[in-house]
Amino acid sequence: MIVADKKPVEEIIEYVKDCKKILVLGCNECVTVCEAGGKKEVGVLAATLRMYFSNQGAEDVQVDERTLERQCDHEYLEEIRDIADQYDGIVSIACGVGIQFTAEKYHSIPVYPGVNTCFLGVTEQRGLWTERCQACGQCILAYTGGICPVARCAKRLFNGPCGGSSQGKCEINKELDCAWQLIIDRLKAIDRMDLYEKFFNIKDWSTDRAGGPRKVEREDVQI
Amino acid sequence: MSAKTPSKLEKVMAAGHLGVTSECGPPRGSDPEVIKHKAELLKDCVDAINVTDNQTSVVRTSSLATCIHLKLMGLEPILQMVTRDRNRIALQSDILGAASFDIANVLCLSGDHQSFGDNPQGQNVHDLDSMQLLWTVRKMRDEGTFLGGDEIKRPPKMFVGAAANPFADPFEIRVPRLAKKIEAGAEFIQTQCIYNLEKFEEWIRLAEDRGLTEKCYIMAGVTPFKSAGMAKYMKNRVPGMDVPDDVVKRMADTPKGSQAEEGINICVETIQRLKELKGVSGFHIMAIEWEEKVPEIVERAGLMPRPETD
Ligand code: SF4
Ligand code: SF4
Numbered sequence: 001m002i003v004a005d006k007k008p009v010e011e012i013i014e015y016v017k018d019c020k021k022i023l024v025l026g027c028n029e030c031v032t033v034c035e036a037g038g039k040k041e042v043g044v045l046a047a048t049l050r051m052y053f054s055n056q057g058a059e060d061v062q063v064d065e066r067t068l069e070r071q072c073d074h075e076y077l078e079e080i081r082d083i084a085d086q087y088d089g090i091v092s093i094a095c096g097v098g099i100q101f102t103a104e105k106y107h108s109i110p111v112y113p114g115v116n117t118c119f120l121g122v123t124e125q126r127g128l129w130t131e132r133c134q135a136c137g138q139c140i141l142a143y144t145g146g147i148c149p150v151a152r153c154a155k156r157l158f159n160g161p162c163g164g165s166s167q168g169k170c171e172i173n174k175e176l177d178c179a180w181q182l183i184i185d186r187l188k189a190i191d192r193m194d195l196y197e198k199f200f201n202i203k204d205w206s207t208d209r210a211g212g213p214r215k216v217e218r219e220d221v222q223i
Numbered sequence: 224m225s226a227k228t229p230s231k232l233e234k235v236m237a238a239g240h241l242g243v244t245s246e247c248g249p250p251r252g253s254d255p256e257v258i259k260h261k262a263e264l265l266k267d268c269v270d271a272i273n274v275t276d277n278q279t280s281v282v283r284t285s286s287l288a289t290c291i292h293l294k295l296m297g298l299e300p301i302l303q304m305v306t307r308d309r310n311r312i313a314l315q316s317d318i319l320g321a322a323s324f325d326i327a328n329v330l331c332l333s334g335d336h337q338s339f340g341d342n343p344q345g346q347n348v349h350d351l352d353s354m355q356l357l358w359t360v361r362k363m364r365d366e367g368t369f370l371g372g373d374e375i376k377r378p379p380k381m382f383v384g385a386a387a388n389p390f391a392d393p394f395e396i397r398v399p400r401l402a403k404k405i406e407a408g409a410e411f412i413q414t415q416c417i418y419n420l421e422k423f424e425e426w427i428r429l430a431e432d433r434g435l436t437e438k439c440y441i442m443a444g445v446t447p448f449k450s451a452g453m454a455k456y457m458k459n460r461v462p463g464m465d466v467p468d469d470v471v472k473r474m475a476d477t478p479k480g481s482q483a484e485e486g487i488n489i490c491v492e493t494i495q496r497l498k499e500l501k502g503v504s505g506f507h508i509m510a511i512e513w514e515e516k517v518p519e520i521v522e523r524a525g526l527m528p529r530p531e532t533d
Contacts, residue, residue, distance in 0.1 A: 154336050155306075155307070155333050155334075155336065155347070155349050155352070156349040156352070157333060157349070157352040157353075158352050158354075158355070159352055159353075159354040159355070159400075159403055159407070160352070161391065161392070161393070161396065161400075162333050162353075162391070162463075163386060163387070163388030163391045163415055163462075163463045164335070164336075164388075164391065164462035164463045165391045165392045165393075165462075165463065166391060166392055166462050166463050167392055168392060168393075171335070171336060171462035171463065172336045172338050172339075178392070180396075181392060181393060184393055184395075184396055193399075196396065196399060197399055197402070197403065199354065199358070199403055199406050199407050200354075200355075201355065201358070202311070202351055202355045202358070202359070202370065205350065
C-alpha cells in the first residue's frame with residue numbers, strides 16, 4: 001500500500017489560516033491502514049483546526065469533515081461535486097495521488113496536502129511501516145529472491161552487497177537490515193545461490209520515473 | 224598476465240613485481256598546491272596514485288581534475304569513480320575526459336552513502352552499480368563503443384580496477400563477489416584496510432582455489448594508525464572495517480608519544496607478512512592525510528626502489 005505520515009498541524013494551519021470554510025477530506029484506503037488519513041484522523045485534524053480558529057477568536061470559521069472510499073477514483077470523488085465549491089480550501093489527507101486527483105477535479109478550489117506521502121510499503125507491526133517497492137516499472141524480484149534492491153538497498157546495488165555491510169546491517173544505519181544480506185539469506189533458503197553468481201547487467205530505467213510520467217493502458221478492460 | 228594498456232601499474236605487476244599504490248585525497252578547496260605537495264611526497268615510492276572521488280561523501284576538488292594535475296606533473300594517477308553522484312552519461316563523459324589526458328587507470332566504486340558527508344540531504348544517483356561501471360569501462364575500451372552502441376573515436380585505454388572488502392558481511396559471499404567483479408571486467412583489486420590477517424589470508428586462499436588470483440592482480444590495502452584513538456574509531460565506527468582486539472590493545476598499550484611510530488610498525492609488519500603470501504600482487508597504502516609517512520613505510524617494508532618500466 002501507499003504509506004503516508006501526518007504533516008505537523010502547524011504546517012496545515014499555515015495553508016488554511018485565511019480560509020473561512022474548510023473541508024477536511026480523508027480516504028478510506030491505504031492512509032486509513034497506516035493511520036494517517038482515514039476517518040479517525042479527519043476527526044482529529046478537524047477538531048484541532050476548530051480549536052485553533054476559536055483560540056484566534058475566529059468563531060465564524062467552519063471546518064467540515066468527509067471521508068471518501070477513495071480519492072484516486074472518479075466515481076468516489078464525484079460524491080463531493082455538489083458541495084465542493086462551498087469551500088475556500090480542502091485539506092486532503094489522502095496520499096499524494098488522492099490530493100492531486102482532488103485538485104484536478106475541483107480545479108478552482110485550493111487543495112492542500114495534510115500528509116507527507118512516503119513510499120510503497122507494508123505494515124510490519126502496528127505503528128511500523130517499511131518500504132518495499134519504488135515502482136520502477138520493470139520488476140526484477142525473480143532474480144533477487146523476492147527482495148527488492150532498488151527499494152531496500154541504500155545504494156540500489158544490483159550485484160551487492162557493498163563493502164559496508166556489517167553483521168547483516170546496512171552501512172547507513174545499524175537498525176536497518178542490509179538488503180543484500182536478506183537477499184542472500186533468501187537465495188540460500190530457496191537453494192538458488194546460483195542467481196547471485198550471475199552478473200546483473202545495467203538496468204533500463206526508462207520504465208522508472210526517469211522516463212517521465214508513466215501510464216498503464218489496458219485496451220482489454222477499456223470501455 | 225601480460226599488460227594490455229599503457230598503465231605503468233599494470234606493467235609493473237605484469238612483470239612480476241609487487242605493485243605499490245597510495246592515495247591522494249583532493250583538497251576541500253581549489254588550491255592546486257595542496258595536490259602538488261602531496262604528489263611530491265609520494266612520487267618516488269609508488270607506481271601510481273589513487274585520487275579519491277569525494278570520499279566519505281564530502282565535497283572536494285574533483286577526482287578528474289586532480290588526476291590531470293598529477294598527470295601534468297608526470298605522475299601516474301588512478302581515477303577513482305563512484306556511481307553515487309553521476310549517471311551513465313556523466314560517467315562515460317568523465318572517462319573520455321580522463322582518456323583525453325591519457326590517464327591510464329580507473330577504479331570503479333559505488334561510494335559511501337551521502338548520509339556520511341556534508342550534504343546528507345542530497346539525492347544519490349546510482350544509475351549504475353560499481354560492477355556495472357566496471358563493465359562499462361571494459362566495453363568502452365575493448366569494444367570501442369559507448370553503452371548506447373555508438374563507436375568511440377580513440378577509445379579509452381585504461382587498466383580497470385575495483386575495490387573488495389574481505390571483511391564485510393556476509394563472508395561466504397566475499398569470494399563469489401570477487402569472481403563477479405572479475406567477470407564484470409576488473410583487472411586489479413585494491414582491498415579494504417587489512418588488520419585481521421588470518422581472515423584476509425583465508426579470503427585470498429579461497430580466491431586462489433577458484434583461480435581468481437590468476438585472473439586479476441590483488442593489491443592488499445593497508446592504513447597506518449596514527450593513534451590508539453584512531454584504531455578504536457576504525458574498529459567501532461567505520462562500516463565494514465575489521466580491527467581485531469589485540470591490534471587495538473597493542474596501540475592502546477603504547478605510550479601516547481610513540482603510538483604513531485607503533486602504527487607504522489604494525490603497517491610495515493603487515494606488508495612484510497603479506498608479501499610472502501601467494502596471490503598478493505601489490506600493496507595499496509592508504510595513509511589518510513599522512514602522506515609524508517608513505518616513503519618510510521615503503522622503504523621499511525623492502526619495496527624500494529620502485530622498478531623501472533619502459
Ligand atoms: S524491482 Fe521495481 S517493481 Fe519490483 S519491487 Fe523493486 S522497485 Fe518494485
Ligand atoms: S550495506 Fe547492504 S543495503 Fe546497505 S548499501 Fe550496502 S549493500 Fe546496500
